[in-house]
Amino acid sequence: MNSMRPVRLLVWGGFAVMAFFVMAASSPQCARTSDDPSSGFQTLNSPDPVKVCQRDCAAAARTATRVERKRHRLALKACNKNQFCIAEENAFHEAVVLEITADEAACNLACEHNQGAGTGGQ
Numbered sequence: 001m002n003s004m005r006p007v008r009l010l011v012w013g014g015f016a017v018m019a020f021f022v023m024a025a026s027s028p029q030c031a032r033t034s035d036d037p038s039s040g041f042q043t044l045n046s047p048d049p050v051k052v053c054q055r056d057c058a059a060a061a062r063t064a065t066r067v068e069r070k071r072h073r074l075a076l077k078a079c080n081k082n083q084f085c086i087a088e089e090n091a092f093h094e095a096v097v098l099e100i101t102a103d104e105a106a107c108n109l110a111c112e113h114n115q116g117a118g119t120g121g122q
Contacts, residue, residue, distance in 0.1 A: 053111035061104035068096050 072093040079085035 050111050054108050057104050057107035057111060060107070061100055064100045064103075065097070068093065068100065 072089065075089045075093075076086060079089060
């Protein structure tokens with residue numbers, strides 16, 4: 001029984017060290033944020049928030065377009081060469097693509113015109 005004691009101490013010591021590092025890494029005192037703790041002014045290396053927002057709008061539009069293309073392909077296949085079904089699906093697809101384009105434009109406009117709550121000094 002004495003021969004297992006050093007192994008147990010080593011195992012429990014390893015658990016204690018791992019527990020210490022887990023607690024240290026998850027400490028709320030050292031929470032990581034994306035906020036810049038400096039004076040609030042943009043530095044030369046910080047990205048323009050409008051461009052970041054517009055990039056996010058473009059990425060969302062690309063994803064929506066990709067999903068719509070896949071849905072359209074599957075719907076055309078489900079039409080099984082029925083011309084009326086194909087015409088209806090093509091019209092619906094065009095409407096969805098126009099809606100995605102309009103959503104991206106509205107998103108970009110919102111990126112450029114972030115003016116606050118509009119309380120006007122009240």
